Amino acid sequence: MINTHDVLLRNRESLSGRVALIGPDDAAILADLPVEPGPVITEHFGTFQRWQGLQGWTPLFGYDDDALAGDSVDSVVIFMPKSRPELELRLALAGHLAKAGGRVFLIGEKKEGIAGGARVMQFTFPDATKIDSARHCQVWEAPVPAGLSGFDIDAWRSWHKVRVGGLELSVAGLPGIFSDGRLDEGTALLLGSFNGQAVRGPVLDFACGAGVIGAWLAKRQDGLNPDAVDVQYQAVDCARATYARAGVGGRVWASDGLAAVEDSYRLLVSNPPFHSGVRTDTSMTEAFLRDAARHLLPGGELRIVANSFLPYPELIERHVGPCETLGEDKRFSVYRAFRR
Numbered sequence: 337m338i339n340t341h342d343v344l345l346r347n348r349e350s351l352s353g354r355v356a357l358i359g360p361d362d363a364a365i366l367a368d369l370p371v372e373p374g375p376v377i378t379e380h381f382g383t384f385q386r387w388q389g390l391q392g393w394t395p396l397f398g399y400d401d402d403a404l405a406g407d408s409v410d411s412v413v414i415f416m417p418k419s420r421p422e423l424e425l426r427l428a429l430a431g432h433l434a435k436a437g438g439r440v441f442l443i444g445e446k447k448e449g450i451a452g453g454a455r456v457m458q459f460t461f462p463d464a465t466k467i468d469s470a471r472h473c474q475v476w477e478a479p480v481p482a483g484l485s486g487f488d489i490d491a492w493r494s495w496h497k498v499r500v501g502g503l504e505l506s507v508a509g510l511p512g513i514f515s516d517g518r519l520d521e522g523t524a525l526l527l528g529s530f531n532g533q534a535v536r537g538p539v540l541d542f543a544c545g546a547g548v549i550g551a552w553l554a555k556r557q558d559g560l561n562p563d564a565v566d567v568q569y570q571a572v573d574c575a576r577a578t579y580a581r582a583g584v585g586g587r588v589w590a591s592d593g594l595a596a597v598e599d600s601y602r603l604l605v606s607n608p609p610f611h612s613g614v615r616t617d618t619s620m621t622e623a624f625l626r627d628a629a630r631h632l633l634p635g636g637e638l639r640i641v642a643n644s645f646l647p648y649p650e651l652i653e654r655h656v657g658p659c660e661t662l663g664e665d666k667r668f669s670v671y672r673a674f675r676r
């Protein structure tokens with residue numbers, strides 16, 4: 337069992353009344369919590385799909401849903417997210433959901449930065465104290481003061497401008513989104529590879545993040561309205577906002593890999609997710625490349641940017657077609673292949 341989930345079970349007697357959980361990975365623990373079930377929130381669409389059919393609990397995708405009513409639960413459990421801004425968002429949401437006098441819990445592993453997370457918690461909940469430390473994890477608990485109700489996702493959305501190839505684009509951001517506030521170097525190299533070349537649609541921007549690639553392609557070429565998918569709630573929300581502000585008509589929706597994509601495309605373009613663990617794990621991208629061929633029209637193009645050390649050319653050759661390198665810098669390479 338995941339350490340943080342195990343430690344929550346050790347502390348289950350501290351929970352009371354109706355309970356909300358923000359960001360657990362595995363819903364198997366829910367059956368062992370002796371509480372009144374409430375909302376279980378994830379920003380990962382694949383996880384959300386796995387939670388359908390949970391007994392009593394209400395699975396929610398993301399941080400904006402009518403079911404997230406103020407003062408509606410007695411205890412909220414927050415699992416440490418990867419970024420501090422997303423932790424701040426989760427704490428604000430917890431303060432909104434919990435009744436005054438209720439309890440908020442923060443659980444995380446040391447390697448996830450729980451010590452720093454606890455200090456962030458104390459800004460919103462000054463009386464937070466550590467109630468357990470086990471299995472490389474800590475559990476912090478705080479009483480909920482009055483006056484924290486009110487949560488509006490729009491208040492968390494920010495905007496920044498990016499400029500590439502003579503085009504300026506306003507890009508939306510939310511806590512936890514990829515490369516918030518700046519254009520990623522790999523994405524910039526990928527966009528540069530189009531260098532005046534006309535693109536034939538239909539286009540899909542896979543793993544779109546805030547929608548930079550699709551919106552930029554649409555802005556430089558009238559009539560191109562790329563579709564876009566991402567697994568993360570913040571990405572889907574921000575890509576929709578970026579598209580709307582740029583007047584791009586493409587559809588944006590949530591998909592874990594290409595599972596929720598039905599159509600086939602003439603161009604599949606991506607700065608795909610990478611695994612940043614101790615060992616390189618190419619399984620996610622391998623699955624994407626294998627499925628990509630199924631979503632390319634005959635002769636359709638796959639174009640991706642990736643860290644140059646990753647063995648993607650072989651995978652592209654195996655699953656799509658002969659692989660060309662269109663551009664590279666010290667860290668990244670842009671690869672292209674046409675479906676055989």
Ligand SMILES: C[S@@+](CC[C@H](N)C(=O)[O-])C[C@H]1O[C@@H](n2cnc3c(N)ncnc32)[C@H](O)[C@@H]1O
Binds near residue numbers: 607
């Ligand atoms: C390297 S970022 C690129 C974002 C954006 N295209 C850009 O260039 O700024 C990779 C994106 O992959 C998304 N992602 C991770 N796993 C995914 C999956 N299984 N299916 C779809 N998208 C995924 C992440 O949420 C993230 O937005």
